Amino acid sequence: MDEQSLIKEALAGNENAWDELVKTYMKSAYYYSLKLTSGNAHEAEELSQDAFVQVYKNLKWFRSEAPFKNWLYKIITNLFINLRKRSARMKSLDSLKQEPVGITGPDFSGGAQSVLSGEFQSLVKDKMDSLPARQKAVLALFTYEGLSLEEISRTLDISYASVKMNLSLARKRMREELKEYLK
Amino acid sequence: MLNCNRIKELLESYHNGELTDTQKQKIETHLLSCDNCRAELESLKRLEKILQGVKFDERSDEFWARYTGKVRNKIADANKTARRYRLRIAAFAGALSTAAAVLLVILINSINKPVIIHPSGEKPVRPLSITKTEPVIIYSETSLKISKLLRVYATLKDDSNRKDVESEIIENIGDKAAPYLVSALRENIRKRNKDYGLCNGLIRVLGCLKEREAVYLIAEAMDDEQLRVVSVDALDKIRSLSAIPCLVKWYSDTDIQTEIVRIIRQQGKDAERQIVSILRTGSPEIKINAIKLSGDLKIKTAIPALAQVSTERKMKLMVIEALGNIGSPEAIPILYELAKDPNVFGEVCNAVKKMGGDAIPYLTSYFNTMDSKSRQNAFEMLTQIEDKRTLPYLISALSERKLQTQAEATLRKITNQDFGTNQREWWKWLKEDSEQNKDKKSGYYKSETIVS
Numbered sequence: 343m344d345e346q347s348l349i350k351e352a353l354a355g356n357e358n359a360w361d362e363l364v365k366t367y368m369k370s371a372y373y374y375s376l377k378l379t380s381g382n383a384h385e386a387e388e389l390s391q392d393a394f395v396q397v398y399k400n401l402k403w404f405r406s407e408a409p410f411k412n413w414l415y416k417i418i419t420n421l422f423i424n425l426r427k428r429s430a431r432m433k434s435l436d437s438l439k440q441e442p443v444g445i446t447g448p449d450f451s452g453g454a455q456s457v458l459s460g461e462f463q464s465l466v467k468d469k470m471d472s473l474p475a476r477q478k479a480v481l482a483l484f485t486y487e488g489l490s491l492e493e494i495s496r497t498l499d500i501s502y503a504s505v506k507m508n509l510s511l512a513r514k515r516m517r518e519e520l521k522e523y524l525k
Numbered sequence: 526m527l528n529c530n531r532i533k534e535l536l537e538s539y540h541n542g543e544l545t546d547t548q549k550q551k552i553e554t555h556l557l558s559c560d561n562c563r564a565e566l567e568s569l570k571r572l573e574k575i576l577q578g579v580k581f582d583e584r585s586d587e588f589w590a591r592y593t594g595k596v597r598n599k600i601a602d603a604n605k606t607a608r609r610y611r612l613r614i615a616a617f618a619g620a621l622s623t624a625a626a627v628l629l630v631i632l633i634n635s636i637n638k639p640v641i642i643h644p645s646g647e648k649p650v651r652p653l654s655i656t657k658t659e660p661v662i663i664y665s666e667t668s669l670k671i672s673k674l675l676r677v678y679a680t681l682k683d684d685s686n687r688k689d690v691e692s693e694i695i696e697n698i699g700d701k702a703a704p705y706l707v708s709a710l711r712e713n714i715r716k717r718n719k720d721y722g723l724c725n726g727l728i729r730v731l732g733c734l735k736e737r738e739a740v741y742l743i744a745e746a747m748d749d750e751q752l753r754v755v756s757v758d759a760l761d762k763i764r765s766l767s768a769i770p771c772l773v774k775w776y777s778d779t780d781i782q783t784e785i786v787r788i789i790r791q792q793g794k795d796a797e798r799q800i801v802s803i804l805r806t807g808s809p810e811i812k813i814n815a816i817k818l819s820g821d822l823k824i825k826t827a828i829p830a831l832a833q834v835s836t837e838r839k840m841k842l843m844v845i846e847a848l849g850n851i852g853s854p855e856a857i858p859i860l861y862e863l864a865k866d867p868n869v870f871g872e873v874c875n876a877v878k879k880m881g882g883d884a885i886p887y888l889t890s891y892f893n894t895m896d897s898k899s900r901q902n903a904f905e906m907l908t909q910i911e912d913k914r915t916l917p918y919l920i921s922a923l924s925e926r927k928l929q930t931q932a933e934a935t936l937r938k939i940t941n942q943d944f945g946t947n948q949r950e951w952w953k954w955l956k957e958d959s960e961q962n963k964d965k966k967s968g969y970y971k972s973e974t975i976v977s
Contacts, residue, residue: 364593372592376581383582387595394596395603448575458578466579484541485576491541510537517572524571 345410353401363410364394370487371414377482378422380471389425393418412497415487419479419498426475448523462523469519477512480505529555532562540569606680606722680722703736710739714746725755732759739763744771757784764792769799770807776814786821797824804830813843820847825855832859841869849876856880857887864902878909885914897927904928908935916940920951 343351343362351359371393375386396417397404404413448458458466470478479498483489491509495502517524532555538544539552556563710727713719728746731739732755743759744767746752753775760768761784769792772785789796803815804827816834819827828851835844845863848856857877864873877884888907904922907915908931916939922932923946936951937943940958944950 361593361597364596368589368592368596372584373581381581383584391592391596391599395599398596398600399603448571448578458575458580463579466575470579481576485573491543506538509541513537513569513572516576517568520572520575523575524568 346406349401349404349406349410360398367411367414368394370411371418374415374482374487375418375422377470377486378418378475378478380467380478389418389421392421396421408496412489412493415483415489416497416499419476422479423475466520469516472519473512473515476500477508477515480508481512481516484509529559529562532556532559533565536562536566537569540566540573700734700736703731703734703738706731706734707736707739707742710742710746714742714749714752719749721751724752728752728755728759732762735763737763737765737767740765740767740771744768747771747775753778753781757781757788761788761791764788766792766795766799769796770803770811773800773803773807773814773818774811776818786818789818789822797822797826800824801827801830804834809837809839812840816840816843816847820850823851823853825851825853827851828853828856828859831856832862835859835863841866842872845869845872845876849879852880852883854880854884854887857884860906861899861903864906865899870902870905874906874909877906878911881910882912882914884910885912889918901927905931908932911935911939913939916955920948920955923948923951 343359345363345366348359348363348366352363368390371390372386375389375393376383379385379389393414397414400417404410448462470481473481476498480494483494483497484491489497491502491505495505498505500508532552535544535548535552539549544552556566706727710724710731713724713727724746728739728743731743740760740763743756743763747756757772757775760772769789772788776782776785789800800815800818800822801824803811804819807815812834816831818824819831828848831844831847834840841863845860848860857880860873860876864870877888885907888903888910904918907918916936919932919936919939922928923936925932929946933946940954942951942954944954
């Protein structure tokens with residue numbers, strides 16, 4: 343059954359069609375959430391499943407012009423932004439975190455994909471975690487989900503200029519945070 | 526011809542693949558002759574490579590097999606909550622703008638004067654003045670009423686509504702509600718399948734009521750990760766010293782560390798005394814957090830207790846770090862003792878470094894009474910401070926064979942001068958420099974020697 347038929351069937355109350363819809367998109371939803379939560383598996387699971395609850399409640403409002411997956415990304419992003427707003431006051435904790443030292447950076451002499459040490463990967467995830475929610479969403483959609491700026495603009499329902507600005511700010515901050523490894 | 530600034534503005538668009546062929550060509554021509562812009566582009570590419578290289582853990586087939594079931598359960602829970610919510614709110618529909626909030630106010634007002642109003646007239650009815658438009662069912666059982674009240678309370682999304690309700694509860698029910706709330710919380714936090722909305726609401730309201738009887742229960746609730754943040758908020762409001770051990774216990778949870786530090790700081794010396802007492806008598810697990818807190822809160826009165834704890838092998842490193850964070854030179858004698866263990870000597874040096882110049886008199890006062898090995902240790906700690914006030918000691922040490930190399934290197938580092946091991950030259954330079962910097966702190970240059 344194709345996407346449209348699955349949605350139609352699910353709306354008509356066919357539970358198997360709903361399960362099928364979840365199965366089709368659960369990995370995309372989970373792994374996108376995992377990038378937003380900077381690798382926190384528990385948070386990602388909760389976030390992606392909460393997104394499916396929202397999808398279930400609002401399926402009747404889904405407009406088929408855009409891909410279903412992008413709609414799902416939008417719901418996940420909005421849930422994530424709300425989640426971060428709620429826990430924003432906890433963010434001052436970062437000041438207590440100690441900056442790790444002596445981490446081996448990447449070796450850029452190799453091929454297209456550099457192999458990063460586990461410690462360095464954790465460092466990058468930590469730095470990504472400190473990005474504001476929307477910047478992180480734009481960066482994740484562009485870098486990991488392969489969406490173009492135009493598609494991100496439509497998915498998140500924000501202007502093209504805003505997508506560009508968020509992406510640029512995210513990169514600027516990441517470059518600043520990782521400057522010693524980019525030389 | 527585009528200049529560098531303009532190119533740099535366009536580089537990111539170039540990297541994103543947004544430019545037209547003509548624009549691309551212009552950039553590429555510029556890149557051939559401009560190292561700066563090439564480096565900028567390279568940095569962008571490297572960041573991309575790093576981000577692409579980050580791996581996120583894959584999940585097992587078992588995880589995916591259970592996923593749809595979990596989503597179904599969540600939907601069922603959401604439906605259940607929504608249904609209950611609708612039933613409670615239905616009676617108010619259309620009559621009031623914030624139906625849920627008002628239901629709570631009505632419930633609150635009726636706590637001590639049970640009133641039953643029923644649309645079908647099955648039960649005795651005494652109309653409430655607040656509900657002229659719609660009849661409402663009010664339960665006469667106070668505890669049941671409070672429990673229902675909190676269920677609705679937990680579903681409120683708007684913070685301002687919540688705050689209104691919280692102040693209503695405090696003003697209109699006050700302490701009378703507390704025993705029911707405590708008993709409801711006791712019953713609910715021990716359930717396997719907790720109603721988190723209810724537990725959250727109970728803890729929040731008990732916090733608002735500053736109910737001291739609830740401290741131990743809220744402390745128990747902190748064992749559940751999902752209730753930890755709300756529990757810390759409540760303990761913050763209650764401000765009971767009984768909560769300190771629990772806050773210390775969860776200090777390792779980075780999500781609430783800042784809050785815990787703030788709460789303990791607010792309680793001042795009494796809270797500090799509790800932490801010191803935990804250091805002396807607590808279980809190893811909680812003691813570790815108490816050590817860290819002593820350092821983070823710079824509790825000077827904890828130094829003797831830390832000295833006692835430092836004899837336990839596993840705690841040694843944490844104690845050294847805490848002593849460094851406290852930053853009080855009074856800890857120097859303890860650090861001297863700890864420095865005898867070569868495995869932790871580096872950490873001791875770091876701790877002394879954190880203390881800075883204030884540690885110098887404490888470090889040097891022991892020199893003449895020490896054996897050779899201890900003096901060597903003490904001297905190495907002194908070199909960590911890198912303060913001009915250590916210069917006379919360093920110059921004097923040039924005549925001692927074992928200390929000579931280290932002294933020479935540190936002198937070079939602090940002064941940017943190099944007179945090798947020639948003490949006369951160093952003293953001469955020191956004298957001149959001292960005259961040029963007469964206004965500096967007292968004791969800047971002394972002629973004492975550390976060589977006995």
